Amino acid sequence: MGATDDHRRNVPPHKPSAEPGASAPPLRGRRHQLHDVLLGFIVVALTAVPVLAFCFARAQYSRSVAEREAELAQRHPISATLAHKSSSPRGGSSLVDAPVSWTGPDGSVRTAIAPVRAPARGGETTTVWLDRSGMPVEPPAPASRAVLDTAAMTVTVLLCGGMAVLALYCAEQKLFMRSRLRAWDREWAQVGPLWTATP
Numbered sequence: 001m002g003a004t005d006d007h008r009r010n011v012p013p014h015k016p017s018a019e020p021g022a023s024a025p026p027l028r029g030r031r032h033q034l035h036d037v038l039l040g041f042i043v044v045a046l047t048a049v050p051v052l053a054f055c056f057a058r059a060q061y062s063r064s065v066a067e068r069e070a071e072l073a074q075r076h077p078i079s080a081t082l083a084h085k086s087s088s089p090r091g092g093s094s095l096v097d098a099p100v101s102w103t104g105p106d107g108s109v110r111t112a113i114a115p116v117r118a119p120a121r122g123g124e125t126t127t128v129w130l131d132r133s134g135m136p137v138e139p140p141a142p143a144s145r146a147v148l149d150t151a152a153m154t155v156t157v158l159l160c161g162g163m164a165v166l167a168l169y170c171a172e173q174k175l176f177m178r179s180r181l182r183a184w185d186r187e188w189a190q191v192g193p194l195w196t197a198t199p
Contacts, residue, residue, distance in 0.1 A: 049161035
């Protein structure tokens with residue numbers, strides 16, 4: 001009898017188990033499935049950003065080239081003489097308005113205020129662009145403008161798309177972790193009393 005009593009005292013108390021027939025919650029429920037779907041969508045969106053950047057850049061390049069061709073079709077360059085030294089350009093532009101003179105198609109000398117590239121001295125010959133009516137206009141955009149516009153469009157789409165995908169990922173992770181914490185609290189409210197019950 002003494003040995004039996006000692007053996008019973010050394011046996012740790014038995015923790016009550018869950019109710020008979022109750023199954024453990026699934027390791028991967030609907031919450032995890034939705035999480036996987038959203039992660040897959042984020043991966044697809046991240047892959048699509050460079051594709052969108054390429055499409056937008058190509059469209060921007062085509063638009064810039066078309067605009068330059070339209071300007072070249074409506075303008076033509078001539079050689080003109082500066083009446084006096086041009087002033088320094090302002091506002092980051094290389095063009096200034098200066099009085100120039102040139103010989104028209106009928107042989108007459110014409111004078112006007114035209115945008116010219118600075119700096120230039122009086123008496124120098126410079127290039128002036130005229131429209132179809134013979135009035136001075138600004139020169140068409142250089143060919144490099146199309147490349148610069150395309151690069152700017154590419155960088156803009158990559159940055160905006162990357163930031164959007166990153167924000168979506170952070171929001172999804174935050175919501176998923178919050179949902180997991182709530183689920184853990186509910187499960188512990190059911191299982192905790194069984195584990196902490198005094199025999």
